[in-house]
Amino acid sequence: MVNMSDAPFFSIIIPLYNKAHHIKSTIESALDQTFEDFEIIVVNDGSTDGSESQVQAISDERITLHTKQNQGVAFARNFGVEKARAERIVFLDADDSWYPTHLEDLKALFLEYPDCGLYCKAYYKKEGKSLNPSKYNNLPTAPNWKGIVKDYFDASIVNCVAWTSAVAMPKAVFNNLNGFDTKITMGAGEDIDLWMRAALKYPVAFHNTPTAIHHLDATNRISHSNTNLRRFINLDQYDAYAKTNKSLKKYLDYNRFAFAIQYKLAKNFEQFEAYRDKIDMSNLNNKQIFLLNSNRLTLVLFSRLKHTLNLLNIRLSAFN
Structure with missing residues (x-):
């Protein structure tokens, strides 16, 4: 039985599959946070490119590495949440990154809106030297706005309010929703599916200052898999x-x-x-x-x- 009084505020879940060129900078962006009360759980999903050694080379007692047989990103995230000691789960993919205030802002959202099932930060999309902020439909654009999203699906028409490397969720909510659907494979909507289920059942909190970066030109992106081999939501x-x-x-x-x-x-x-x-x-x-x-x-x-x-x-x- 975990003594929750010793648990960190956040558990960061990083699924890892053949991201040797990116995982070090991803983890460093997490370690560079202004809010430091967290653990990092890396689930190595059967990598074959030396990704595991890149993680092992980083010395920080907050990092735990689990190596599993390859079973897909949904399984890896679910496994990571099972191992999490915190009551609040934050997701970060192995080729994305955060600005230093990301966790600090998410903590503020949790404290200000304690009854939500999903907590979201705005994010950038990066491709080459191009860095563009995500855009949302019918949400306030005033600088540093935060609040409850009135209509999650309407707001997500242009860019989804919830994006995996910029969201957090209470562990109890994650478990109530049965986590990511492992029947959806190769990144074909397992994240969209969970955020939809959450939005249908719980309020969604949002902060419109971007603090995460979606690296669209990262190598070995799962979304580039053969469409005909993927099982979609x-x-x-x-x-x-x-x-x-x-x-x-x-x-x-x-x-x-x-x-x-x-x-x-x-x-x-x-x-x-x-x-x-x-x-x-x-x-x-x-x-x-x-x-x-x-x-x-x-x-x-x-x-x-x-x-x-x-x-x-x-x-x-x-x-x-």
């Missing part, structure tokens, strides 16, 4: 809720749009049509409808153009 399970929640229905349709485009790019036209046919087209904007009706070659060209413009700090998005 089952969006249909939320349809019953969506009948009385228009914002949720639109959020589901935006995600169906995104999955449909991925499948068309992967030449899986059967799955493309399956997602497309469940979308209420009145929920999509003109750009999305255009892309949905475009042939695969056009999508490939737009995808390459988007990547090039991102590197030039010019952001294109189909979601706004």
